Amino acid sequence: NAGVTQTPKFQVLKTGQSMTLQCAQDMNHNSMYWYRQDPGMGLRLIYYSASEGTTDKGEVPNGYNVSRLNKREFSLRLESAAPSQTSVYFCASSESGGFGGYTFGSGTRLTVV
Amino acid sequence: TQLLEQSPQFLSIQEGENLTVYCNSSSVFSSLQWYRQEPGEGPVLLVTVVTGGEVKKLKRLTFQFGDARKDSSLHITAAQPGDTGLYLCAGQDDKIIFGKGTRLHILP
Numbered sequence: 001n002a003g004v005t006q007t008p009k010f011q012v013l014k015t016g017q018s019m020t021l022q023c024a025q026d027m028n029h030n031s032m033y034w035y036r037q038d039p040g041m042g043l044r045l046i047y048y049s050a051s052e053g054t055t056d057k058g059e060v061p062n063g064y065n066v067s068r069l070n071k072r073e074f075s076l077r078l079e080s081a082a083p084s085q086t087s088v089y090f091c092a093s094s095e096s097g098g099f100g101g102y103t104f105g106s107g108t109r110l111t112v113v
Numbered sequence: 114t115q116l117l118e119q120s121p122q123f124l125s126i127q128e129g130e131n132l133t134v135y136c137n138s139s140s141v142f143s144s145l146q147w148y149r150q151e152p153g154e155g156p157v158l159l160v161t162v163v164t165g166g167e168v169k170k171l172k173r174l175t176f177q178f179g180d181a182r183k184d185s186s187l188h189i190t191a192a193q194p195g196d197t198g199l200y201l202c203a204g205q206d207d208k209i210i211f212g213k214g215t216r217l218h219i220l221p
Binding site: 040101103104105106 | 143144146148153154155156157158161201203205209211212213214
């Protein structure tokens with residue numbers, strides 16, 4: 001019962017480097033989400049995918065891109081990392097619309113220096 | 114813009130005490146969820162409340178959804194160190210919005 005699996009757990013990047021955060025869920029959920037969590041700011045939605053083949057911007061999409069690779073996998077890419085992207089990133093999944101609640105991964109702690 | 118205000122932001126109490134934390138909004142939600150997040154982990158869903166006035170119990174935790182479906186409370190009876198964590202509420206209408214959380218610390 002893995003739920004939502006995120007990799008890597010920790011990452012340090014230099015300004016300008018790129019990387020992709022990986023997320024996979026094994027619950028056959030239709031919807032997947034990427035959030036960032038910062039002190040004092042709470043959870044903020046970056047991008048979401050309501051169903052396989054669709055993606056939409058959330059509250060803070062600038063500097064990020066996403067790919068819904070298949071029903072299980074939803075990746076988040078930083079093309080040119082900036083210090084402002086230092087954060088903890090969470091992937092989540094849900095049945096359509098999230099009415100029954102979200103299942104979150106354990107997070108990726110990203111530091112951009 | 115829909116907002117969920119959680120209070121208090123921080124709470125530190127002794128083991129065995131009772132406490133209540135609040136989640137308030139000016140918006141009506143079709144459902145409201147409560148999560149607990151421990152350090153280094155993602156939030157874990159505790160409960161979803163759907164009907165105005167609904168009360169749900171999870172062992173020593175009691176969740177209530179306001180009659181107007183704009184607010185909710187979480188009451189913990191006889192708090193234990195294992196209750197320590199960040200408690201998040203999330204309101205859902207056409208989208209889900211999260212409050213910033215109440216950080217609870219139970220002292221042994």
